[in-house]
Amino acid sequence: MSARSVQPARTLRIAVVGDTLLDVDVSGTSERLSPDAPVPVVDVTTDDRRAGGAGLVATMLARDGHDVTLVTVLGDDTRAQEIRDLLPDVTIVEGPSGAPTPVKTRVRVVDHALVRIDEGCATPPVPDVTDAMTAVLDTVDAVVVADYGRGVASAEAMRTALTATASRIPVVWDPHPKGAAPVRGVAVATPNASEARRFTDLPGEGVPFATVAAATLVERWGAGAVAVTLGDRGAIVADDRSGSRFVPAPSVTAGDPCGAGDRLAAGVAVALASGLDVADAVTAGVEAASEYLAAGGVTALFADAGPAPIAVPGADRDALRVVHDVRSAGGTVVATGGCFDLLHAGHARTLSAARALGDCLVVCLNSDDSVRALKGPDRPIMTQDDRVELLLALDCVDAVVVFDEQTPDEALRRFRPDVWAKGGDYTAAELPESATLAEWGGRVVTVPFHPGRSTTRLAAALEHVG
Template sequence: MRIVVVGDVLLDADLSGGAGRLSPDAPVPVVDVDVVQRRAGGAGLVARILQADGHEAVLVTVLADDEASGLLRAELDGITVVAGPSGAPTPVKTRVRASGQAVVRFDEGCATPPVPEATDAMLAALDGADAIIAADYGRGVLANEALRARLEVLAGTTPVVWDPHPSGAPPVPGVAAVTPNLGEALRFADVQGTGTRAAAAAADVLLAAWGSRAVIVTMGDHGALVAAPGLLPQVVPAPRVDAPDPCGAGDRFASALAVGLAQGAAIDAAAQQATEAAAYFLASGGVGAMARQDEDVPQQLPVDGLDALTVARRTREAGGTVVATGGCFDLLHAGHARTLAAARRLGDCLIVCLNSDESVRGLKGESRPIIKQEDRAELLSALGCVDAVLVFSESTPENAIARLQPDIWVKGGDYAAEDLPEAALMSSWGGRTVTVPYIPARSTTKLAAALARVG
């Protein structure tokens, strides 16, 4: 799929290291920098995300002729770049991290530049796209009148997703969707308030002002609000993730939204896909993980276990205890809820290893499961005592346990150690297997039989 990204680019840099002492001349930490990571930012990051997803990414932008631009071009290697002259220095944003914690960011070359010219090659590169993303970072590319006129024409036949900026130009009329975050939406619309009600009020104002076919207000861990003319606003919930650094989430959202629209998805379905994509992007480490992949580190594990593995890792890093349990959880009932709640009280996070549909059929016969694995995982995740779900396809959970390496493995009921092969596995890294009381009066088999009688 050919996706064109048009907008402003910048160079992002992260300086990371330990901070075990204070400076002798001021009460500030001394960061012993041991890692320097650079990456393309702004529209360049959007293009890089699309390329990582396997799409043909074309970047239409302007570039300077300075040292920072050389570093930026290196970070754009492998992406088709159609660039005119910027007439201004390359903006560089550098973050300093001490022991994983952001300490300071300093910006260079970020003064407001003049609106750059659009070359004939830049305009021609917009044609033939399956979708276009206008990534405005307030540097003037999307204020160019020739580019704007061409985008307005193309919006009639090509999905255009416009990611606005407080210092940027307004979207052209007719684009498929504009994607401000909540703070931006309130500022653009001059609406006061917080939360969903304020987002809906701002979206109504912006739909009328911008003339777009939809406004999608992203609200962080509260999901996104989708507004379209003549329809009630729809709130798309976000998967629960623990991500201290939200950098790049908006770019991931815009890229996934554009792909969904190019594939023919309705705006609400595309917004759901984009919300989930942004959440998993952050759960997998965000832009930092993208940089590590460039350094040939092991690839991320499949998405079904990504959230669970991230929860386990972060709990350990914080010095907490990782608790896990497993089962089919077909027809979730009160006995399950009590067992899970008891397990969660044993540590600082609870991860449920869930038998896949194929695994349940192998264990219980072709008539099971009654509820498919996606719905079972969603029901479990909705419980306040469950922090993450890991789906596995084997008949027993040993492989899933080995991936997680929890500190405590919990079973409901009375078992001897020899009855549980996972007990020996747990002890191999110093983990323990324990049981919690099981409630025999509640069982999935009895519920299924009762449903069959009334069915």
């Protein structure tokens, strides 16, 4: 399933409730140190400003085409007005914050964060909530609570209104370590691992920790479900009916993760309001976050043309990242290729032998068009998405690259494996990939061939049985 498959046929009315900040991204170059101290001098090239916190969630949803109302508090200063001006497509229903507008300024040199400067970010008193703010909740299809720890989600009047709202429509709560626990009855809460640790104080790491933490928080918060997010690994979802479920994230090459959690929570809310169940809604949210990162993250979101629409296959893994990690550790990259139309024992043995030649195995897989060109209009039997998923389910396969040509040469040139392994009853010198591997000093190795096992024979047997 793709996140795009759950985009609603109608415009949704969504309220975003929470704390709004002013985010500033200062980017530049640095080629010298200051004469006053051994610190880099940044020559500023861009100074980008945007509404942050709940304002960023509102921006994302508005750019998706939804009717968005931001329920927040703002200060009585020029920076609050700047936030209002940065949200022309969002209806803002605000109360007084009683505090200066918080500003978070990130200074970056090329793709590297240098420092973050916070102004006015001390925790203020819990703000007053107006009747107009709570009345918004009666007019929407879903609510996202973007708690950034500055009190909007802690106010008693707002919590009472959100509790009543959660009994009628989906409420998705994105908590904050300094914020309040979600009100009872929210459809899904989406803490990341560090937030889940703060709320549970449980030991452990990774998936085992997230599994226990999600189940614990479902009971403690009285939530319909809790999705503990694990960054680029995905999320663990627990509810009080079907236990825990792992939702893996499509692997993408991404730099700045800013806003990924906001994108996930927004995606879950849209999916729930569109009629999906919790498990599918979290899957849609995870995919939406991955697509957001693949398109360039928050920088691309605020580019003039908006983010590039990049679809991320759910079962695909980023081969270049796998290769980079293995090479950085001094390991050997092995690749092999084929159609793998019906996986059989011969394939499994060949792939296992290939993996034993190095520290990762990348499979170059013929696309559906490539298979048809090689084997005729009745092939492949299984689509490339299914073949990718089956290959990645094997422990010996670390990544899959799909190619459209009849040979994998161009795919091989993109990641330059150290070894090309191929099963067959021929010598390495006979393989057409030998010349390609020689371009960067790679070598070709044949692995044991297992006669009597072939996809063509299996397909014929199945057709006879049918």
